[in-house]
Amino acid sequence: MEPFFGLMDELIESLRRHCFMSLSGSEFHIAKYPAGSHYDRHLDQFNERSNRQITVLIYLNQNWKKGDGGELKIYKDDKQILVEPIAKRLLLFKSDVVEHEVLTTKVPRYSLTGWLLHQPATVGYLFR
Numbered sequence: 001m002e003p004f005f006g007l008m009d010e011l012i013e014s015l016r017r018h019c020f021m022s023l024s025g026s027e028f029h030i031a032k033y034p035a036g037s038h039y040d041r042h043l044d045q046f047n048e049r050s051n052r053q054i055t056v057l058i059y060l061n062q063n064w065k066k067g068d069g070g071e072l073k074i075y076k077d078d079k080q081i082l083v084e085p086i087a088k089r090l091l092l093f094k095s096d097v098v099e100h101e102v103l104t105t106k107v108p109r110y111s112l113t114g115w116l117l118h119q120p121a122t123v124g125y126l127f128r
Ligand SMILES: O=C(O)CCC(=O)C(=O)O
Pocket: 031, 039, 044, 057, 072, 085, 100, 101, 102, 111, 113
């Protein structure tokens, strides 16, 4: 996993330098969507924990083919964009504005999802 985290550090550095984003952490997980499952339309930034700035998605489905389902549907104004979850495809989007949904997959589907964070969730918390 070390080469992967090295690349993510480079990505964070580029976003800091070229997009002037103040990013200071990240979190990642690998998700398996069993056949028949989906993920309803949502935003990745929740009210109670709003430090997710950028969503990173990397698809891991070597043999994905049309008809397998599990596309990512992105809602952009009144348009919708379908992204096929094919292996090695990488997507980046702003966690607080881009609504998205995972359509029902007919085969087991794997994705690596990460979030680049504004600051660690616990920093800046006010105790009273
Ligand atoms: O796997 C995907 O395509 C999207 C996953 C997702 O939306 C999430 O974990 O928040």
